[in-house]
Amino acid sequence: MGTSNGGEQHTAHEGGPYGALRQLLDGRWTCRRFRPEPVPxxxxxxLLRLAQRTPSWCNTQPWQVELTEGAGTERFRAALLEHVRTQPPAPDFPFPEQYAGVYRDRRRACGFQLYDALDIARDDREGRWRQTLRNFELFDAPHVALVTTEADLGVYGAVDCGLYLNxxxxxxxxxxxxxxxxAALASYAPFVREHFGLPExxxxxxxxSFGHxxxxxxxxxxxxxxxxxxxxVTWHPN
Structure with missing residues (x-):
């Protein structure tokens, strides 16, 4: 009975906002190759007006976005790639030291799908490195948005930026x-600040990275x- 009722409720809402949101969430995917033409x-x-409606703690709206187009994208792409080839990562927020258990399994499954799509063998370290560098080529996107926040806002400023990203x-x-x-673009945070003239x-x-x-x-x-x-999700009934 529960399954039947849930299905009926699901169908009843498909034509409204629920259906539209479900379609967006189910259809969203990570694009790793873009066409060169810019977005008008x-x-x-x-897009930015929609993203600006993001909720935040006490309505602080802590996100500040650096957005490129045209020659601005090309300058950033070329400079970032050169920097990555010669300098170590320096993220503002520490990356996980390791992935264990189900997190490791999910991460590996995603990586295997990516490499299989590109016919990169699992022991092809050079091929994997070339694909890693594609992050810093912005996957050929005509635009990139760098999302930043102020240090004084702490972890919750970053959490709100995560909502903005979604x-x-x-x-x-x-x-x-x-x-x-x-996240790869945030791994060279000092370079991003210097390139865009951002305060410390x-x-x-x-x-x-985004585009067509x-x-x-x-x-x-x-x-x-x-x-x-x-x-x-763990339910705690009465």
């Missing part, structure tokens, strides 16, 4: 754009799975 400024501004990704999806959320108290949270997706490229052909709700 009007479309980018529509809004940004869903807004891009709603406009037919491809997007790639990239600005912390780099993540980047999003190249749907014919095999790297954009795979989709990652999600765990069922019971693996993430």
């Amino acid at each position: 400024r009007e479309t980018v501004e529509r 809004s940004f990704l869903l807004a891009a999806q709603s406009l037919g754009l491809g997007a790639a959320p990239q 108290n600005r912390r780099v949270v993540a980047g999003v 997706p190249d749907l014919d490229h095999p790297v954009n052909g795979f989709r990652t799975a999600r765990e069922d709700v019971p693996t993430a």
Whole structure:
């Protein structure tokens, strides 16, 4: 009975906001190859207006975004790639030292799907490194957004930026754009600050490369799975 009622409720809501949000969430994916043509400024501004509606703690709206287009994207791409080839990572927020258990398994499954799509053998270290560098080539995207916050706002400023990133990704999806959320871009935070002339108290949270997706490229052909709700949620009944 419970399954039947849930199905009826699910169907009843499909035509409204629930259905629209479900379609966006189910359809969103990480684009790792873009077409070169830029997104019209009007479309980018529509995306940004949607993302700006993100909720935040006490409405602090702590995100500050550096957004590139045209020659600005090309300068950043070239300079970042040169920097990455010669300098070690220096993120503002420490990356995990290791992934264990289910987190390791999920991460590996995603990586195997990526490498299989590109015919990169699992023992091909050079091929894997070349694919890693694609992060810093922005996957050929015509635009990138670097999301930052102020150091004084602490971890919750970064959490709010995470909410902003999700809004940004869903807004891009709603406009037919491809997007790639990239912690990799935050791994060279001092370079990002220097390149964009940001003050020292600005912390780099993540980047999003975005544009028109190249749907014919095999790297954009795979989709990652999600765990069922019971693996993430524990009910505490009365």
